[in-house]
Amino acid sequence: MLPVKNIDTLLMQTYGPDFRIHDVEWKHLTDPGENFGSIILAVNINAEHNDKKRTLNVVVKLPPRSAYLLELFDSPLTFKKELEFYSMVAPEFLKLQNESGIPRESLSVIVPQFLGGRLGLRDPQCFDEQAAIVLENLKSYNYITQDRIVGLDKVHMNFAINHLAKLHAIAIGLKLKKSEFFKKTVLSCLEFNLQEVTEKATVDMVQKAHNDYKNMEEAETYLDRIEKTIEYGFTQTVTPKEPWATLVHNDFWVNNMMFKYDESDKPINMKIVDFQLTVYDYGVNDLIFFLISSSQKEVLDNHLDNMIDFYYDxxxxxxxxxxxxxxxxxxxxxxxxxxxxxxxxxxxxxMMVQVIQAARGSVSQTAAEDADESVFAGGIDDDNYKQKMLHVLYMFDRKGWLVK
Known part of the structure; x- marks a missing residue:
């Protein structure tokens, strides 16, 4: 049984009342442990539309099943934010570019096409377990995700940085040119409400990372600065000054972007996904996290400042x-x-090294669906994890970003 009820009424939002489904096939789109904030299904649909047969390949996002994950990700709020982003904000991004005279071939279509959605089955405006977002399946257009454990090479990093810069710039353009729409619609997609369980999970994951550093001989001389930087991160906030504040993705790393290639395997397009955690802040927050989390070691070692300059340009x-x-x-x-x-x-x-460097296959489908606070693993006996943790530390030290 397809876990999504009344998928036909969702697709009628795009295709109209004459849309009829004949049959569906579905499977989980992502492997267990690759995505915790939602259940993501690939659904192939044979349908009839205006008396013509058509096949649709779509992705359906549903809330996580585990009570712990629902609370951790504050799904009633984050699902609403993402639904509003895809249905109301993303179309305005395209419209703004059109109105600015950007030619069709140069438009930045930053996200997959939205085909339908609801907050709940019983009441489309009220969250329940049948909340759903239906998007085009990018895989059927030959978009793929890169390897989170390996990270991105320089070509992919620059390609993604360029798209991230466009996302931030277009949001600012919308704010400056359509301020009423921005205040009324965009800002509500950027609300952030820290749940108690989320705060606890964050503290626990950071504490685990801190303890891991204490058990690494190579980190010994940094321990005082690690402790001060962790404390600083929990107690300090930066209020963004205008006009710089923008839509910050807040989870911009390898798994939340997909690339498309030409015949010579050169990236020619990319789409950004997963807009659940968006906030209103400085764009550099996305940039810092992306550079540190997603770049291959040698790219970060040799090109960090160049990539920062490239983002700004x-x-x-x-x-x-x-x-x-x-x-x-x-x-x-x-x-x-x-x-x-x-x-x-x-x-x-x-804390995200624990997720990004988690060994493949370490989480079963059942564990992903029944997840509790023990689901995020990673330890210093895993060499990928340990080396990435040390590399993050060295990068922060090199840039003078550790608190003295």
């Missing part, structure tokens, strides 16, 4: 294409924000 170029005055976005302020926010991002960087 792409961001300014994108603002210009939207006819935004870029004098309000000087590089000196950007670098200041980067150095201000980086120590606070240390906690996210070290």
């Amino acid at each position: 792409s961001f300014i170029e994108s603002l210009k294409s939207l006819n935004v005055d870029t004098n309000a976005f000087p590089k000196s302020q950007f670098i200041e924000q980067l150095n201000q926010c980086a120590p606070i991002k240390f906690n996210q960087c070290i």
Whole structure:
């Protein structure tokens, strides 16, 4: 049985009342342990639309089943945010680019196409376990995800950085040019409410990472600064100054982007997915986490500053294409924000190593669905995990981002 009830009424939001489903096939799209914030299904649909037969390949996102994960991800709020983002905000991103005179072939279609959604089955405006978001299945258009354990090479890093800069710039363009829509619709997608269970899980994961550092001989000389930086991350906040604040994805790493290639395996397009955790903040927060979490070691070692510069240049170029005055976005302020926010991002960087470097196949489907606080693993006996933890530390030290 397809776990999604009344999928036909969801698809009628795009295809109209004449849409009829004949049969469906479905499977889990992601392996257990690759995504905890939702259940993601690949659904192939044979249907009839305006008396013509058609086949649809779609992805359906459902809330997680485990009570722990529902609370951890604050699913009633995060599902609503993501549904509103795909249905109301993403179309405005395209519209703004069109209105700015960007030619069709240069438009940034940052996200997969939205085909239908609801917060609940009993009441479409009220969250229940049948909350659903239906999107085009990017895999059927030859988009693929890269390997989270290996990380991205320089070509992929730059490609993703360029798209991230465009996402941030377009959100700012929308804020400056359509301020009423931004206040009313976009800001509600960026609400953030820290649940008690989420705060506890974050503290536990950071504490585990901290304990792991204490058991690594190579980290011994850094322990005092590690402790101070962790404490700083939990107690300090940076209030973004306008006009810099933007839509921050807040979970921008390898698993939340998909790439498409030409015949020579060069990336020609990419889409960003998973907009559950979006917040209103400085764009550098996404950049720092992405660089540290997703880059291959040698790329980070040799090109970190170049990638930071490339983000800024792409961001300014994108603002210009939207006819935004870029004098309000000087590089000196950007670098200041980067150095201000980086120590606070240390906690996210070290806790997410446990997820990103988790050994493949270490979580079963049942464990993923019945997850409790023990689900996020990773330990210093796993060499990938240990080396990544040390590398994060060395990068923060090199950039002067550890608190003294």
